[in-house]
Amino acid sequence: MAGKGKPKTGGRQSGTPNKVTGTLKEMILEALDEKGGVAYLVAQAESSPAAFMTLLGKVLPTQIQGDPENPLMGMSDEAINTRLSALLAASKA
Numbered sequence: 001m002a003g004k005g006k007p008k009t010g011g012r013q014s015g016t017p018n019k020v021t022g023t024l025k026e027m028i029l030e031a032l033d034e035k036g037g038v039a040y041l042v043a044q045a046e047s048s049p050a051a052f053m054t055l056l057g058k059v060l061p062t063q064i065q066g067d068p069e070n071p072l073m074g075m076s077d078e079a080i081n082t083r084l085s086a087l088l089a090a091s092k093a
Contacts, residue, residue: 038091045088 012018032040045052075083 042088042091 008014036043041052
């Protein structure tokens with residue numbers, strides 16, 4: 001373990017991806033594809049909205065670069081829910 005001011009020795013090279021994480025991500029995406037992809041996610045959003053929103057919170061970036069013409073700041077929960085519902089409905093079409 002490198003201490004303050006000492007060079008790093010051993011371990012992965014900086015920037016090398018974790019193989020387990022990549023493999024796990026591939027497995028999850030393959031399972032999603034087998035279950036129906038977007039249609040499956042839409043069904044989950046309808047049957048378990050709280051779990052789906054948790055998933056969104058995990059995969060969306062923590063900082064959103066919004067559209068200056070359509071800011072999200074100041075939107076009520078109801079307005080946000082309306083937008084999300086419209087997006088879900090559009091994805092079914």
